[in-house]
Amino acid sequence: MRLDKCLSNLKYGTRTDVKKMIKSKRIKVNNHIVTDPSKYVEPNIDSIFVDQERVRYHQNIVYMMNKPKGYVCANKDKWHKTVFDLLKKDDQRYNLSIAGRLDIDTEGLIILTNNGALVHDIISPNKSVDKIYEVTTELPLDEPKRLLEPMLLLDGKKERYVPKRPNIIRADKNVVVISIQEGKFHQVKRMFEAIGHKVINLKRLAINQLALEETLELGTYRKLTNTEIDKLVSK
Numbered sequence: 082m083r084l085d086k087c088l089s090n091l092k093y094g095t096r097t098d099v100k101k102m103i104k105s106k107r108i109k110v111n112n113h114i115v116t117d118p119s120k121y122v123e124p125n126i127d128s129i130f131v132d133q134e135r136v137r138y139h140q141n142i143v144y145m146m147n148k149p150k151g152y153v154c155a156n157k158d159k160w161h162k163t164v165f166d167l168l169k170k171d172d173q174r175y176n177l178s179i180a181g182r183l184d185i186d187t188e189g190l191i192i193l194t195n196n197g198a199l200v201h202d203i204i205s206p207n208k209s210v211d212k213i214y215e216v217t218t219e220l221p222l223d224e225p226k227r228l229l230e231p232m233l234l235l236d237g238k239k240e241r242y243v244p245k246r247p248n249i250i251r252a253d254k255n256v257v258v259i260s261i262q263e264g265k266f267h268q269v270k271r272m273f274e275a276i277g278h279k280v281i282n283l284k285r286l287a288i289n290q291l292a293l294e295e296t297l298e299l300g301t302y303r304k305l306t307n308t309e310i311d312k313l314v315s316k
């Protein structure tokens with residue numbers, strides 16, 4: 082790709098800013114100062130420096146984060162910190178998206194990636210990807226099987242829908258582990274509300290075959306291996 086495009090993709094500035102930076106001899110490619118913004122570079126192969134900073138460019142970034150409570154899954158928020166505030170400066174350069182948002186008071190597994198197709202595969206209702214949650218309710222559930230009965234909920238646009246039947250993986254007093262394949266607004270909380278239970282803690286444990294790594298501290302993240310990426314969508 083063109084050098085100016087590569088640097089503006091990485092948020093070093095607008096295309097015009099970056100062109101100025103190149104003209105003012107601040108960029109080196111393979112140890113040579115470059116003054117031509119249209120120079121073709123292979124960002125994964127060439128060594129590119131902006132002043133003293135080595136440019137990192139990755140085609141396919143997929144991170145697993147252990148989202149803490151108190152952070153919103155949004156690019157920007159007026160009042161709250163966002164999960165993007167938890168990223169290191171270098172990682173903030175990439176246009177990462179969240180594959181399956183969690184509420185501000187939900188914790189656990191989120192996937193951050195620049196791979197739009199992967200986001201689509203994880204969140205599309207047609208792809209039937211399981212999202213597994215540990216749900217703690219205020220009071221013990223005597224009849225968790227009521228979650229399997231048809232119910233009417235409101236989505237984010239206040240439109241009514243009948244959620245797909247969840248799968249109850251484990252139910253023990255006031256802690257239930259369920260999997261759902263959709264991801265509508267407050268869906269898990271509203272499913273429990275529909276059977277008369279208030280959720281006091283919600284944690285996403287896994288997406289499809291990929292479990293949140295237990296030793297990954299709240300608020301931290303790490304890159305997924307290719308095998309782990311496959312686990313996100315494989316059947």
Ligand code: URA
Nearest residue numbers: 184187267268269270
């Ligand atoms: N369901 C909810 O109610 N909240 C979440 O954050 C995720 C699923």
